[in-house]
Amino acid sequence: MATTPSRPLGVGLVSVGWMGRLHSRAYANLPLVYPELGITPRLVQAADTAEAGRAYATEVLGYDSAVSDYREVLANPEVDVVSICAPNFLHAEVGIAAAQAGKHIWIEKPVGRGAHETAAIRGAVIAAGVTSSIGFNYRQPPAIQRARQLISEGALGQITNVRGRFFGGFSADPQSPRAWRFVREQSGSGVLGDLMGHLVDLVHFLLGPVSSVTASTGTYITERPGLPGTPDEGRMLPVENEDYANMLLRFDDSAVAAGALGTLDASWLAVGPKAEYAIEIFGTEGSLRWDFERMNELELAIRRPGQSLGYTRLFADDTFPEYSRFQPGSGTPMGYDDLKTIEAKKFLLAATGGSSDNSTIHDALASAQVLTAAEESAASGQWVATPVVEGHTGNVKGA
Ligand SMILES: NC(=O)c1ccc[n+]([C@@H]2O[C@H](COP(=O)([O-])OP(=O)(O)OC[C@H]3O[C@@H](n4cnc5c(N)ncnc54)[C@H](O)[C@@H]3O)[C@@H](O)[C@H]2O)c1
Incomplete structure (x- = not known):
């Protein structure tokens, strides 16, 4: 199979719950399932307020480091893309800050606590010119x-x-x-x-x-x-x-x-x-x-x-x-994991x-x-x- 040169892409993760773990497995699977894309995600930094989440991120998922304040992830120059897998009340705060920091975002649904918050994130994404993807896995x-x-x-x-x-x-x-x-x-x-x-x-x-x-x-x-x-x-x-x-x-x-x-x-x-x-x-x-x-x-x-x-x-x-x-x-x-890999x-x-x-x-x-x-x-x-x-x-x- 023809391959293009691999380009490591720095991944940041906000919240290491069910979805955070699933996004991380999807990044890990990507070069195995789609090798011809030459995209190699590197799991750089995860954030979770819970100690257990941070430990899981480094010890099991393989992130280089884990922190309690998501703003460190957004400020990390080695992070190119951010998975936002936090509870809904954090979607707007994190999504807007991530876009303003120039990070591409893969954000879980429902993307905020109502259309007003989704619209605010959309405004920030458009203003920053970053890419967005949504966790609408049933597509x-x-x-x-x-x-x-x-x-x-x-x-x-x-x-x-x-x-x-x-x-x-x-x-x-x-x-x-x-x-x-x-x-x-x-x-x-x-x-x-x-x-x-x-x-x-x-x-x-x-x-x-x-x-x-x-x-x-x-x-x-x-x-x-x-x-x-x-x-x-x-x-x-x-x-x-x-x-x-x-x-x-x-x-x-x-x-x-x-x-x-x-x-x-x-x-x-x-x-x-x-x-x-x-x-x-x-x-x-x-x-x-x-x-x-x-x-x-x-x-x-x-x-x-x-x-x-x-x-x-x-x-x-x-x-x-x-x-x-x-x-x-x-x-x-x-299986379900495969949908997240796609x-x-x-x-x-x-x-x-x-x-x-x-x-x-x-x-x-x-x-x-x-x-x-x-x-x-x-x-x-x-x-x-x-x-x-x-x-x-x-x-x-x-x-
Ligand atoms: N696409 C889907 O099918 C699907 C399925 C489940 C959940 N979701 C969505 O994913 C998001 C997360 O859901 P989940 O089931 O993974 O939640 P979860 O309850 O399993 O995990 C939430 C995590 O957020 C962490 N957290 C709480 N406050 C934080 C903060 N200030 N900073 C960083 N981390 C913090 C918690 O410690 C926990 O680890 C929700 O928006 C939910 O709607 C989508």
């Missing part, structure tokens, strides 16, 4: 990439409606502690930002920009025990945001799905589903559906006059984008001036606007308009 499965191709080619005919559900059970236990996700000051919205944000981005990616929404939200576990090891241990404290949300939506005229309608739900309390992140798209000529719990499968039905056919289950294979980088033949599953590739390709189809801060604002509109609608009971964001990479007509 990356080969089955989803193939689904976008099929929709763009018109295989489903005119899109009539979309139904999406992002159902997780990771907060279903009422005794699971009141971590940052349940506190409005630290998280912003609840399941809207956490799961619905992914689903809205997936809808944008497959079908194009949404122009208006109406939504309802509910909180069913209204208090949780305080976090162990903190002054709140032993006390029950209020849950300050929603744990279920639903939404009706309409598409913009520029969207591939112009004229279609949609219904979306998200819950992190669902008993049964573990990560049932699923979408079903209907058109005049066919339908398709996908579920993250069966990430490597795409179900497709194409109308044949005079025949009564149901869905056909397709396994991802080397005809689907990216699949053959990971496995040689269909039926051998890719995301890292797209981010670093864009950060080094290459052509890339990475999601960007414009896509983050497009998703955040819909979530903020959903919150407004849940309060007012009205439909709320969501203007199209310039620079978004959603699926538009003629793309």
Whole structure:
């Protein structure tokens, strides 16, 4: 395989939680999966306020050093790109400072505590001229990439409606502690930002920009025990945001799905589903559906006059984008880490001036606007308009 000379790229990381570890593994995998790019990430410095996070960064992930103040990472001249994997309340503060420091950013969703914070980060990214990539990993499965191709080619005919559900059970236990996700000051919205944000981005990616929404939200576990090891241990404290949300939506005229309608739900309390992140798209000529719990499968039905056919289950294979980088033949599953490796590739390709189809801060604002509109609608009971964001990479007509 032809290779270009390797150019080490200095990586900084803010927060060494679940996502921080995953971003780090993705950087480590990148030169193994995409050697021809000649991009060799070097894990330079990580920041976490928790000692355990700092120790994990140096002893397990292999960062040269770890500090408690993220500003040291942003000031480090050996750091070229920064992964921002902090809780939501830090996204705007860190994202804006990173852009102002001239660092390219790969930032986790929901990119702030509402559209106003996402817009502020977007302003800083545009002003600094740095690259941005967003942790919208559900764009990356080969089955989803193939689904976008099929929709763009018109295989489903005119899109009539979309139904999406992002159902997780990771907060279903009422005794699971009141971590940052349940506190409005630290998280912003609840399941809207956490799961619905992914689903809205997936809808944008497959079908194009949404122009208006109406939504309802509910909180069913209204208090949780305080976090162990903190002054709140032993006390029950209020849950300050929603744990279920639903939404009706309409598409913009520029969207591939112009004229279609949609219904979306998200819950992190669902008993049964573990990560049932699923979408079903209907058109005049066919339908398709996908579920993250069966990430490597795409179900497709194409109308044949005079025949009564149901869905056909397709396994991802080397005809689907990216699949053959990971496995040689269909039926051998890719995993969640692989999605982040693809995301890292797209981010670093864009950060080094290459052509890339990475999601960007414009896509983050497009998703955040819909979530903020959903919150407004849940309060007012009205439909709320969501203007199209310039620079978004959603699926538009003629793309
Ligand atoms: N893309 C996805 O599918 C996905 C999945 C999970 C989480 N996320 C997002 O990733 C972000 C992080 O979530 P997580 O699940 O990794 O969180 P986590 O709770 O596992 O980790 C958070 C980390 O932040 C650290 N931290 C807290 N305050 C800090 C500070 N001031 N400076 C530096 N570090 C600090 C904590 O010590 C902890 O290590 C969130 O925005 C979340 O929405 C995205």
